[in-house]
Amino acid sequence: MDPTLVERGDGLVTVTFNRPEKKNALNGANWADLDRILAEVARNPADRALLLTGAGGNFCTGAELGGAGGEGPANGSGSGAQAAEIGFVNAVVPAAGLDAAVREIAGTIAAGPPVALSMTKRALAAAGTSSLAQALEVEALAQTVNVHTRDMREAFTAYAERRPPVFEGR
Structure with missing residues (x-):
């Protein structure tokens, strides 16, 4: 199983961290892939927008630390509505609609000048x-x-x- 998947289409490059069993914690292979992909995108004028995502319902828990530290996401406070109200986020969407909302925004950017x-x-x-x-x-x-x-x-x-x-x- 590839640790990092790449899809290209209509100016949008989608990079999927593909380690769902580790909540997509980035290991050495992911970092090397990401470095290579970012260099490719910088050189390729057909690549107009970059979307980073994670497999298995998680984006990425950060760098894989091996045995150091505990597991699980950081627990922040506040709501999505509060974050939108203060301008910290552009929009709040239900989890079921997140992928479609992100792809719509990324497509708009990719189609831009x-x-x-x-x-x-x-x-x-x-x-x-x-x-x-x-x-x-x-x-x-x-x-x-x-x-x-x-x-x-x-x-x-x-x-x-x-x-x-x-x-x-x-």
Whole structure:
């Protein structure tokens, strides 16, 4: 049984940690697989969104620690509704609808404009170590680049034609 499964389709890469008997605790093979997969996704323009999930009803309990520590998930406090109310989560859905809700969001991201999404991710990644002036400069650069892409023209054309846009990352 492969410890990590990968599926690709419509710009979405789904990585499933496949160790349900261990509540998908990540072992050395999982970490190596994840490192390889992330490098592939970074190089492949057809891979537009990444979804991490776990087999057997559990996402992942973290790193496999062998005999160290106890078993079981951390027990937090508060409810999903409270988390949504304070903006900690985007939505609260019933467990039975979780997979469909996650795939819908991931599909929306995968169908988005790759250049704009890439620049947004880079800006967010740098935001924690940037000054306000640096962040504004990065944003201005992103706007300048994005306004001249084919994807921007496609967005306006699709809007005028009342159809979903088809972005190419150009």
